[in-house]
Amino acid sequence: MTDRTYRAAPPGALRIEPLGxxxxxxxxxxxxxxxxxxxxxxxxxxxxxxxxxxxxxATRLAAAFDLDVAEDVKPxxxxxxxxxxxxxxxxxx
Amino acid sequence: xxxxxxxxxxxxxFRIGSDWAEPIAALARLYAGxxxxxxxxxxxxxxxxxxxxxxxxxxxSVHIGGDFVVPDALPLPLSMGxxxxxxxxxxxxxxxxxxxxxxxxxxxxxxxRALIMSGESGSGKSTLAALLGEGxxxxxxxxxxxxxxxxxxxxxxxxxxxxxxxxxAEVAARVDPARLGPLLAATPKxxxxxxxxxxxxxxxxHEPVRPALLxxxxxxxxxxxxxxxxGEAFVRLTEASTNYVALGEAGFAALTRxxxxxxxxxxxxxxSAAGIALVEQLWAEAAK
Amino acid sequence: MSAVRTFVxxxxxxxxxxxxxxxxxxxxxGVARSEAMLxxxxxxxxxxxxxxxxxxxxxxxxxxxKVAQAQALWEAEMARRALAPTGIEFVLLKGxxxxxxxxxxxxxxxxxxxxxxxLAHDIRRAENLLLKAGWEWVKSDPYDxxxxxxxxxxxxxxxxxxxxxxxxxxxxILPRTHRITPDALALVSDxxxxxxxxxxxxxxxxxxxxxxxxxxDGDLQGGLRNLWDFHTMTRDFxxxxxxxxxxxxxxxxxxxxQSAVHRxxxxxxxxxxxxxxxxxxxxxxxxxxxxxxxxxxxDWGRVTDPLLEQAFYIxxxxxxxxxxxxxxxxxxxxxxx
Numbered sequence: 238m239t240d241r242t243y244r245a246a247p248p249g250a251l252r253i254e255p256l257g258x259x260x261x262x263x264x265x266x267x268x269x270x271x272x273x274x275x276x277x278x279x280x281x282x283x284x285x286x287x288x289x290x291x292x293x294x295a296t297r298l299a300a301a302f303d304l305d306v307a308e309d310v311k312p313x314x315x316x317x318x319x320x321x322x323x324x325x326x327x328x329x330x
Numbered sequence: 331x332x333x334x335x336x337x338x339x340x341x342x343x344f345r346i347g348s349d350w351a352e353p354i355a356a357l358a359r360l361y362a363g364x365x366x367x368x369x370x371x372x373x374x375x376x377x378x379x380x381x382x383x384x385x386x387x388x389x390x391s392v393h394i395g396g397d398f399v400v401p402d403a404l405p406l407p408l409s410m411g412x413x414x415x416x417x418x419x420x421x422x423x424x425x426x427x428x429x430x431x432x433x434x435x436x437x438x439x440x441x442x443r444a445l446i447m448s449g450e451s452g453s454g455k456s457t458l459a460a461l462l463g464e465g466x467x468x469x470x471x472x473x474x475x476x477x478x479x480x481x482x483x484x485x486x487x488x489x490x491x492x493x494x495x496x497x498x499a500e501v502a503a504r505v506d507p508a509r510l511g512p513l514l515a516a517t518p519k520x521x522x523x524x525x526x527x528x529x530x531x532x533x534x535x536h537e538p539v540r541p542a543l544l545x546x547x548x549x550x551x552x553x554x555x556x557x558x559x560x561g562e563a564f565v566r567l568t569e570a571s572t573n574y575v576a577l578g579e580a581g582f583a584a585l586t587r588x589x590x591x592x593x594x595x596x597x598x599x600x601x602s603a604a605g606i607a608l609v610e611q612l613w614a615e616a617a618k
Numbered sequence: 619m620s621a622v623r624t625f626v627x628x629x630x631x632x633x634x635x636x637x638x639x640x641x642x643x644x645x646x647x648g649v650a651r652s653e654a655m656l657x658x659x660x661x662x663x664x665x666x667x668x669x670x671x672x673x674x675x676x677x678x679x680x681x682x683x684k685v686a687q688a689q690a691l692w693e694a695e696m697a698r699r700a701l702a703p704t705g706i707e708f709v710l711l712k713g714x715x716x717x718x719x720x721x722x723x724x725x726x727x728x729x730x731x732x733x734x735x736x737l738a739h740d741i742r743r744a745e746n747l748l749l750k751a752g753w754e755w756v757k758s759d760p761y762d763x764x765x766x767x768x769x770x771x772x773x774x775x776x777x778x779x780x781x782x783x784x785x786x787x788x789x790x791i792l793p794r795t796h797r798i799t800p801d802a803l804a805l806v807s808d809x810x811x812x813x814x815x816x817x818x819x820x821x822x823x824x825x826x827x828x829x830x831x832x833x834x835d836g837d838l839q840g841g842l843r844n845l846w847d848f849h850t851m852t853r854d855f856x857x858x859x860x861x862x863x864x865x866x867x868x869x870x871x872x873x874x875x876q877s878a879v880h881r882x883x884x885x886x887x888x889x890x891x892x893x894x895x896x897x898x899x900x901x902x903x904x905x906x907x908x909x910x911x912x913x914x915x916x917d918w919g920r921v922t923d924p925l926l927e928q929a930f931y932i933x934x935x936x937x938x939x940x941x942x943x944x945x946x947x948x949x950x951x952x953x954x955x
Contacts, residue, residue, distance in 0.1 A: 252579065254586050259561030263582040267692035268575075268685050269781070270582055272565060323752060323780070325696060329703070331918055343671065345644055347918055371643035371671050375651075377918060397651050397919070428678040578685035 240291050240311070243318050243327040245284035251326065253278065264325060271324055280317055281326065288330035291315035331377065336368065337361045337419075340476065340487040340535050341429065344419055345372035349380045350390065353411030360412075360490045360511050360524055363532055374426060376418035378411060394418040398425040406517075413514050413522060416492065420473060423487075424572040430476035430485060431577060431584050434570040437470035437484055438462045443542035444484040445613060446475055446592075448570045451519070454549035457497040458605050460525055464504050465606075469531040470539070479580045482587050483538035488531050490524035498523045500602060543616045544594040547605065551598045555608060558594040621645025621917035625653075629662055629846065630891045636667040643672050645917025652919030653842045657683035657726030683726045687717050690729035693783050694718065694816055697734060700751035706744050709735040709809045709817045711788065711827065716847065719812040722854055723847040731775065731784040735819075737806055738789040745773055745787070753778050753785060791827050800830065800873035821855040821862065822869035829882035830875050833908075841912045842889075849886035863895050881905065885912070 252263040260278045262271040276298075283289075283297040291314040298314075321327045331347030333354040338344070339361075348354050376396040380386045390408035394400075394417055406414045424432065435448035436459035445467075447455040456472040463469030470486035478485060490511060493501050498521060502510060511524035546558065546566060558566075567585055568574050574581045593616055599605035619627075625646050627633035638646070650656040660676035660683075668676065694714050701708060710718050713729030736744050753776040773787045790802040805827075809817040819827055825848060832844035855862045870879040884905055886892035889912065914923040 252582065254582075256560040256564050256586070256589060257562075258559060259564070261561075261564060261582070261586060263579055265579060266688065266695070268578045268688045269692075270568070270574075272561070322699075325692070325699075328699060369640040371640055371647065371669060371675075373671070373675055375644075375648055375918065397648075428682040429674070576682055576685060578681075578688070580681075 240315060241318070242288045242290045242330040243284070243322060244288045244330040245281060245286070245327055248286075251281070253281070262326065267325055269325070271326065276314075276317060277321065280314070280321065284327065291318060294318070331379075335361075336366070336370075336372065338365055338367060338370070339419075339489050340471070340485055341373075342423060342427070342487070343367070343370050343373045344376060344422070345374075346376040346378070346415060346418070348378040348411070348415070349386050350378065350392070350408060350411060352408065353378055353392070353415045356412040356512065357415050360526055363526065363529060365532075374419070374422040376415065376422055378414055378418065381405070394421060396422050398422055404518075410514050410517050412511065412524070413517055413519075416490065416524070419489065423474060427476075427573060428576060430478055431581055432571055432573045433475045433477065433567060434473070434572065435475040436472045437475040437486070438467040439470055439484075439486075439539045440467045440613070441617075442539060443617075444470065444539040445543045445545065445609065446484060446541055447545045447547050448567060449547050451494075452549065454547050454599070454602075454605060456492060456494075457500065457549075457602060458547060458609065460491045460493060460497070460501050461504075461602055461606060462609065463491075463528065463531060464501070468534055469527045470535075477541075477584055477588060478538060479577065479584045481538070482540070482584060482591070484541050485538050486531075486535045488527045488535050490526055493523050493525055495520045497602075501525055541588060541592045543613055544588070544592045545609065545612065546594070546596045548596065548598040549605070551600065553600065553604050553608065554596075554598045555612065556596040558596055560589045560594075563589040563594040620913070622649045622913050622915040625649045625655075625659070626842070626889050626913075628659065630889065632891065635663050640669050643669065647672075647675070648917050648919040649915050652915060654728045654840060655726075655843050655846070657728065658723075658843070658846065659726075661725040680726060683728070687724070687727070687729060689783070690714055690732065691717055691814070693732040693778075693781070693785065694734075696751070696778075696781075697732060697748070697785060698816070700747050700753075701744060704743060704747060706736060706740045706747070707806065707817065708744070709806055709819060710812075711735055711791070711819070712831065715812070715816075715818040715824065716851075718814040718816045719818050720814075721851060723850040727843075727847075731786050733786045733788060735788045735791065735802070735806060738802065741773065741787065741789050748776060748785065748787070752780055756784065791830055800826070800875060804872060821851070821859075822865045823873075825852055825855065825866055825882075826870050826873050826875050826879055829870075829878040830873075833878040833881055841908075845882065845885055845889060845912065848882045849890040849892050852883065852886065853892065863898065867897075881908065885909065 250264065250266050252265065254261045259272050259274060262273060279298065280294060283294060291311045294314050295310045318327060322329060333348040333351045335346045335354050335357055346357065374397060378392050379395055381393055385391050391405040392408055392411050392414040393405045394403060394414050396418055398421060433448060435446050436455040437444050437446045438459050447458060449455045459469055459472045469488055471488050472491040473489060474487045476485040476487055509526045514522040544563060564585060595612055597608050599608055624633060624642065628635060647656065650659045657679040660679040663676065691714060694710055711733040713727055714732055716724040716727060717729060756775045756777050775784050775786055777784045791800050805819060805823050808820050808823065810820045812818045828844060828848045832841060866879060870876040880898060883894055883898050884902060885908060887894050888909060914921055916922050
């Protein structure tokens with residue numbers, strides 16, 4: 238899978254509310270509610286304002302969490318990013 | 331439409347029109363004790379109609395319509411016209427109400443707080459609410475509960491309670507027969523009889539109450555109590571709400587607040603007595 | 619006065635809402651709901667003196683319409699994300715376009731499916747990209763499917779798996795077998811960009827499409843609403859550019875839609891009080907049929923003249939298809955019932 242670059246939602250677009258093991262996300266642009274679990278909230282948090290691909294994300298997450306920046310994290314993150322894009326929460330840059 | 335009636339339940343003003351007199355007469359009897367305001371414009375319209383003019387008399391068959399019509403819905407025989415009217419009222423509110431978050435749940439109130447019981451048909455939520463309402467609880471509603479979008483309070487929607495099958499005898503044993511509607515036998519939902527809420531419940535129907543306990547009952551099986559996390563309660567309630575999606579961020583905020591502020595449990599119980607006991611036990615603990 | 623005429627008078631500003639008796643509102647609200655215009659009325663009367671119950675209902679409706687509009691525009695955004703990588707151009711049509719362009723008629727307007735226009739040679743690629751992005755075919759009768767592809771002006775409808783919302787992809791604005799054939803290439807190449815960043819039809823084309831959709835395409839279902847769209851957009855286009863009527867005439871001629879556009883204008887005058895210039899402001903006896911159809915609602919929201927409804931249904935099919943095909947289509951439809 239090519240390592241695509243994605244952009245996060247602009248500030249204020251998402252309302253994120255942790256609810257125990259789940260995180261509820263309200264997207265003010267689409268009026269949709271998304272219910273997600275780790276690592277989705279962490280990924281969204283790590284993306285910040287600039288465009289990001291799985292490799293870049295792996296580096297940022299490794300800094301915050303106890304992750305091996307091993308090759309096998311990247312395909313997983315690439316898949317998660319693609320899922321977030323399908324939900325509309327991130328956009329291909 | 332020739333036969334008409336206006337009914338106010340909670341915040342909703344209905345106007346009901348019918349091609350037949352019988353369902354209107356039956357409704358008028360059930361709702362005789364409710365406040366009347368002939369000048370208030372209707373929020374919701376229900377129509378009971380014949381598909382073809384001759385079907386008013388030939389094998390009379392009642393189609394349910396109004397502001398919203400479900401295409402291809404099966405009609406009911408005229409003998410079940412009252413059920414059609416009640417279904418019609420549910421349909422219009424479920425599809426059209428936008429002022430509060432609507433939950434498919436029963437609710438009762440005590441000491442200024444509300445118990446909300448969410449579940450599908452057959453979960454026992456209506457029977458439990460009816461029985462609690464005959465005790466020292468105020469019945470707020472058996473089918474729908476309204477949540478205020480800004481303050482989070484529960485609002486009552488006390489329609490005639492729809493008792494099904496075994497619940498009919500159970501409740502009938504405890505109430506004045508004048509409070510029961512006609513027996514509607516062998517409907518698509520089984521035997522049904524309607525219970526008119528107590529006069530004090532009707533009189534108090536506009537009083538909002540803060541929720542204190544959220545239960546997801548399941549009728550049948552051993553007594554069991556299972557605490558429910560906020561996330562699961564949130565998911566279950568979105569499934570139990572007919573208008574959550576239409577409310578946008580206000581719905582999201584109201585539901586988030588409800589699950590964060592209200593302890594929730596799944597309960598199962600083999601019979602009403604056990605169910606009531608569980609409710610009272612969990613209520614006492616929630617009140618601490 | 620009948621509820622439907624009162625409703626039209628309220629929109630046109632000919633009736634003062636404060637003069638309505640409390641029980642008149644039942645009929646007006648009933649008609650408005652059946653025409654999918656309750657939130658439109660709520661916007662129109664936002665500052666009026668209303669009974670408290672009506673004012674509250676209208677506030678609910680305005681809030682709900684805002685949510686619904688955001689959801690509808692999001693479909694346009696997700697279609698853009700799906701089609702952007704290969705550079706397929708598309709133009710928004712109807713409700714989504716009005717909302718994207720922040721037009722007066724978009725206030726409170728219910729938007730159904732997303733309607734987009736692409737060039738004929740892009741339609742297969744568009745279909746594939748949408749399927750990849752999570753849309754799927756709505757299950758349908760195989761006859762309807764063949765009919766759509768060969769004769770209608772759109773792909774068979776698609777629905778998004780996760781969001782459960784429909785998209786209609788058009789490559790002309792009227793069916794290929796229609797007696798009138800608008801110039802699709804001109805529509806796309808002369809499109810303009812709305813404030814929200816989407817392409818929409820230019821003003822004259824937008825008014826042409828609105829009239830076509832209302833009169834030449836449909837069976838006048840939703841006529842009062844489509845006419846309101848036509849009325850408010852032409853009013854605002856003229857206010858921005860007094861030469862608009864001339865441009866509209868020119869474009870209507872190019873697309874073969876002069877009759878529909880002129881009729882829509884006359885009906886806007888008759889119902890909503892539009893001011894028409896010379897050359898537009900005449901009387902046509904055939905308009906009577908259309909006015910009757912537009913007013914055929916009772917105050918419980920029911921269509922009052924089923925024969926009239928039948929006549930329009932047959933007429934709309936007649937306009938869409940050569941007579942030989944029409945008989946076969948209606949016969950097939952009837953058999954399935």
